[in-house]
Amino acid sequence: MIKKYTYGKPFQTESVVVDIAAEKGQPDHGNIDLTAGFSYTFGLEDSDIVYGLGEANRGINKRGYKYISNNADNPHHHEDVYSLYASHNFIIVSGAQTFGLYFDYPSTITFDVGYTKCDELHIFCDSADLDIYVITGDSPYDITKQFRKMIGRSYIPPKFAFGFGQSRWGYKTPEDFETVARKYRENHIPIDMVYMDIDYMDSYKDFTINDDFGDFSEYVENLKKDNIRLIPIIDAGVKIEEGYDVYEEGVANNYFCKRADGSDFVAAVWPGYTHFPDVLNPEARRWFGAKYKILTDAGIEGFWNDMNEPAIFFTPEGVSELKKAMKKFIEKDETVDDVWGISGMAAGVANNPKDYASMYHNVDGEMVRHDKVHNLFGYNMTRAAGEALREISPDERRLLFSRSSYIGMHRYGGVWMGDNKSWWSHILLNIKMLPSMNMCGFLYTGADLGGFGCDTSRDLLLRWLALGVFTPLMRDHSCEGTRNQECYQFEHIEDFRNVIGVRYRLLPYIYSEYMKAALTDDMMFKPLAFEYPDDRIAAHVEDQLMLGNEIMIAPVYTQNAIGRYVYLPEDMLLVRFTADGSVEQTEMPAGHHFVEVPENEVILFVRSGKCIPVVDVAECVADIDKTTMQLIGYKNSSYMLYDDDGYTREYDLEKNCVTLNKK
Numbered sequence: 001m002i003k004k005y006t007y008g009k010p011f012q013t014e015s016v017v018v019d020i021a022a023e024k025g026q027p028d029h030g031n032i033d034l035t036a037g038f039s040y041t042f043g044l045e046d047s048d049i050v051y052g053l054g055e056a057n058r059g060i061n062k063r064g065y066k067y068i069s070n071n072a073d074n075p076h077h078h079e080d081v082y083s084l085y086a087s088h089n090f091i092i093v094s095g096a097q098t099f100g101l102y103f104d105y106p107s108t109i110t111f112d113v114g115y116t117k118c119d120e121l122h123i124f125c126d127s128a129d130l131d132i133y134v135i136t137g138d139s140p141y142d143i144t145k146q147f148r149k150m151i152g153r154s155y156i157p158p159k160f161a162f163g164f165g166q167s168r169w170g171y172k173t174p175e176d177f178e179t180v181a182r183k184y185r186e187n188h189i190p191i192d193m194v195y196m197d198i199d200y201m202d203s204y205k206d207f208t209i210n211d212d213f214g215d216f217s218e219y220v221e222n223l224k225k226d227n228i229r230l231i232p233i234i235d236a237g238v239k240i241e242e243g244y245d246v247y248e249e250g251v252a253n254n255y256f257c258k259r260a261d262g263s264d265f266v267a268a269v270w271p272g273y274t275h276f277p278d279v280l281n282p283e284a285r286r287w288f289g290a291k292y293k294i295l296t297d298a299g300i301e302g303f304w305n306d307m308n309e310p311a312i313f314f315t316p317e318g319v320s321e322l323k324k325a326m327k328k329f330i331e332k333d334e335t336v337d338d339v340w341g342i343s344g345m346a347a348g349v350a351n352n353p354k355d356y357a358s359m360y361h362n363v364d365g366e367m368v369r370h371d372k373v374h375n376l377f378g379y380n381m382t383r384a385a386g387e388a389l390r391e392i393s394p395d396e397r398r399l400l401f402s403r404s405s406y407i408g409m410h411r412y413g414g415v416w417m418g419d420n421k422s423w424w425s426h427i428l429l430n431i432k433m434l435p436s437m438n439m440c441g442f443l444y445t446g447a448d449l450g451g452f453g454c455d456t457s458r459d460l461l462l463r464w465l466a467l468g469v470f471t472p473l474m475r476d477h478s479c480e481g482t483r484n485q486e487c488y489q490f491e492h493i494e495d496f497r498n499v500i501g502v503r504y505r506l507l508p509y510i511y512s513e514y515m516k517a518a519l520t521d522d523m524m525f526k527p528l529a530f531e532y533p534d535d536r537i538a539a540h541v542e543d544q545l546m547l548g549n550e551i552m553i554a555p556v557y558t559q560n561a562i563g564r565y566v567y568l569p570e571d572m573l574l575v576r577f578t579a580d581g582s583v584e585q586t587e588m589p590a591g592h593h594f595v596e597v598p599e600n601e602v603i604l605f606v607r608s609g610k611c612i613p614v615v616d617v618a619e620c621v622a623d624i625d626k627t628t629m630q631l632i633g634y635k636n637s638s639y640m641l642y643d644d645d646g647y648t649r650e651y652d653l654e655k656n657c658v659t660l661n662k663k
């Protein structure tokens, strides 16, 4: 059951797609206090577990820490970071009382989950203008499914987007992209996509292509002949440059965010000074979205939207204040405080709250200060693209994902987890984020495999890929200046070929589970507790996940490990994709086990009485040969396989499902 409570005058985020009448009075669970802003408290029992918050730091169980929804361009995902790129304000308390809470509030809101006081959940924000949804049900899983229905169907990408993609910030010339494609094909490492980071553009101008590419359509087409799609990046900031049509049209039609005095708001990002499209204004959103056609006309079938918190490197106002302070600093004898002060101020010009408070949107003719609706920018930039791509190609799906998001955006695109690092702990963070993301509707998701920042290592990349085999978005991406991270850069290329090959062998299962989850508002990745609610140990396992209804995964995320400890909540079949291409199966009893996992293998566990489809390896999604499909798992089991053409927008669950029986 879902009950809605409205406080003040909430901003309409359009994250919820069903009409629910607001209740009178207060929610049954917890206390609300409106004396200073908005505050919600609930007393936690020792054994309560708190799930949710989507793309957020730390564990599957959010207890013991503090999380702040305030979309941030922060590439340092240390343990003490409160805000990442997204705000997914849905949580579930599971224990003596089990209920879900969704706070539909687009500005900064803090979730203190037993951090300040270990037995108190405290959720608070400055302004008491918000909708709260309280969801009760049989279990956290049931509550999640009710919530998912309430926020609408998750985005569905084309099937090729379930292939592997190679990316790097640093590919610049047409030859760079071709080399990546060629090297993968020459080495027979499966691949479907090569991503284009900002350097494909002319001076980082959105919807332009630098002259080196010549006839871009031809270029795109040539790679497609080899079943490789180019996926370009689009940034939020539109470069200020006379003669650049996107800039000129935006200025002429008042489609950019404004300052208080009505002038266009200016912020520096990669291109230098830019304006931000006012994606909260439906007319501007339509205009910006329509620009994607410039690239789809050239044959492009997918995009990643970036820098859309939006990230601000600095504003002219911020720099001018800094210069004044520097002048004073230069003219006096420095103290320690002066030196730290000026360096702090210089660092503080980026993503400065003062700047977000001096930017405005036009919402139905009313000027709305950006910081009041900050967390909606990435959502609406991606909505602009998603709505436009639907109009441009009504019959065909397009790949689309974003860095920043809010609940509601899951209907238009996926998300990648942003600028992680080549750290072992970030493999674990990747694992933990997956089920929470799914709870909030974000099914098409994955992290930069191998790590974005810092230098990767061969073993780290291999282990991370072995997790990426299971994530819908499977992309190796890295930062300019770091060690080259394409699979062919390392010794024993056959190991990479094998690990990525497993993705293609499992692709019918991954795709089927994704589609079933999307079409029934279900999760693809679940915490073990959602499947084994009475198992006290399973409830606290944070490094293994249920994937679909058939399997459990337990990736290795420790350097130099020869394997790992795995907890089996029931008897399961260990399935090992070995380096020589064979599939070994070992029945294992419920309980604790140490399982050896060489770096060049992928393992998974099939649940009792179930089976999964596995096909022969292919080098791209289009080449997967379904006639090679076999069922791996328990005797006398069956699997409901969903499949479709992979590109139209017709998704008939009944028509597209067949039951496969294993003898």
Ligand code: GLC
Pocket (backbone or CB within 6 Å): 168, 169, 197, 198, 233, 306, 307, 403, 418, 419, 477, 478, 479
């Ligand atoms: C941001 C993105 C990253 C990209 C870089 C350059 O840091 O998160 O993925 O490579 O910008 O465009």
